[in-house]
Amino acid sequence: MTDKRLTKRQRIGVAHVAAVVSLAAAHLALAPPSAHAADPAGCTRSGDRITCTNGVPKGQTLTGTSGDDTIEITGAVYGTVEGGDGNDTITVTGRDGAPGAHGSSPTQSGGRGESALGSGGQLLGGDGHDIITLTGGNGGRGADGEYSPAKGGHGGRGIKGGVVDGGRGINQITVRGGNGGPGGTSKKGPAGPGGGGPGMEGGRVIVGVDQHSSLVIEGGDGDEQLSNGPEFHGSGGPAVAYGTVEGGAAPEGVSIRATGGDSGRGTRGAAGGVGLGYGTRLIGTPGDDEITLESGMNRSGGPRAAGLVLPKSFDAKAGNDTITVHGSTGFVKCGAGEDTYNYTGRRGFPDRTCEHINRIQ
Numbered sequence: 001m002t003d004k005r006l007t008k009r010q011r012i013g014v015a016h017v018a019a020v021v022s023l024a025a026a027h028l029a030l031a032p033p034s035a036h037a038a039d040p041a042g043c044t045r046s047g048d049r050i051t052c053t054n055g056v057p058k059g060q061t062l063t064g065t066s067g068d069d070t071i072e073i074t075g076a077v078y079g080t081v082e083g084g085d086g087n088d089t090i091t092v093t094g095r096d097g098a099p100g101a102h103g104s105s106p107t108q109s110g111g112r113g114e115s116a117l118g119s120g121g122q123l124l125g126g127d128g129h130d131i132i133t134l135t136g137g138n139g140g141r142g143a144d145g146e147y148s149p150a151k152g153g154h155g156g157r158g159i160k161g162g163v164v165d166g167g168r169g170i171n172q173i174t175v176r177g178g179n180g181g182p183g184g185t186s187k188k189g190p191a192g193p194g195g196g197g198p199g200m201e202g203g204r205v206i207v208g209v210d211q212h213s214s215l216v217i218e219g220g221d222g223d224e225q226l227s228n229g230p231e232f233h234g235s236g237g238p239a240v241a242y243g244t245v246e247g248g249a250a251p252e253g254v255s256i257r258a259t260g261g262d263s264g265r266g267t268r269g270a271a272g273g274v275g276l277g278y279g280t281r282l283i284g285t286p287g288d289d290e291i292t293l294e295s296g297m298n299r300s301g302g303p304r305a306a307g308l309v310l311p312k313s314f315d316a317k318a319g320n321d322t323i324t325v326h327g328s329t330g331f332v333k334c335g336a337g338e339d340t341y342n343y344t345g346r347r348g349f350p351d352r353t354c355e356h357i358n359r360i361q
């Protein structure tokens with residue numbers, strides 16, 4: 001047990017291992033082994049069912065049982081959530097942005113949706129087959145005004161900094177940005193709607209350690225409302241604006257799908273969100289990875305954005321990897337093994353380690 005836990009934690013850093021060990025020692029001295037540390041305010045538990053209504057603040061930890069937990073958290077996680085052993089289902093949902101107050105001057109825009117995992121937060125699946133879902137809050141509605149209504153708020157981020165680590169087992173990790181909020185209305189028509197939030201903006205996701213796990217990451221959708229105004233913000237959020245997506249050590253590889261959010265339907269400046277943005281690092285596993293990148297739909301009729309835009313680094317590592325990109329302007333390293341690179345639209349720059357390059361339809 002101890003060995004397994006240490007092995008699992010090594011990738012998060014020696015400091016964290018030390019903190020966990022000393023916490024465990026202190027805990028043993030103070031409480032019977034079956035007890036858990038005090039839960040954050042707003043959390044209630046009944047057996048392996050834990051519900052939190054006010055997120056998990058910085059410096060606090062919510063720990064599941066050794067069984068199959070169902071953990072549902074509303075509000076951002078800035079602290080630590082540990083599923084522990086067992087097949088855990090962990091769901092974190094950011095709260096929606098506040099609507100703009102009507103009658104205010106100047107009219108007030110809708111607030112941005114809250115992130116699900118905030119900077120410094122940690123979500124650790126632990127051993128077992130975990131289902132982890134993080135969703136940013138939706139943007140708030142803009143205030144109405146006689147002639148100058150206010151814009152809708154943007155969707156929140158699924159991850160804004162922080163670490164998600166599925167741990168051992170077959171993990172299914174889903175990360176999604178919140179949707180944009182509608183604009184307020186006026187005699188001249190509605191104001192611009194909010195854009196979808198990024199699935200991820202900073203931080204790190206480690207998908208799997210030992211078995212074939214999967215990550216689906218999506219940008220939020222721009223609000224569908226049509227706008228008369230010159231400012232149109234109903235664009236789709238990127239799946240990953242920037243940050244690190246790591247397959248992990250899994251010898252059997254991982255599946256990763258990144259899809260940008262869909263845009264609103266207006267005519268100005270709205271586009272589907274990109275898959276992986278320019279500040280992204282993607283690192284494959286030593287096994288056979290399946291990686292698919294695409295933008296969201298452009299519902300205003302314009303061209304679709306790229307699935308991959310100039311990532312900081314993209315290395316699928318060893319294994320026979322299959323990479324499918326719907327539009328790319330980025331460099332891709334397929335790594336050792338017999339790799340396949342499929343693309344539609346712009347080909348991008350797969351390097352010499354990509355043995356099979358196919359234009360698909």
Ligand SMILES: [Ca+2]
Nearest residue numbers: 065083085086
């Ligand atoms: Ca558990």
Ligand SMILES: [Ca+2]
Nearest residue numbers: 126128168169
């Ligand atoms: Ca796990």
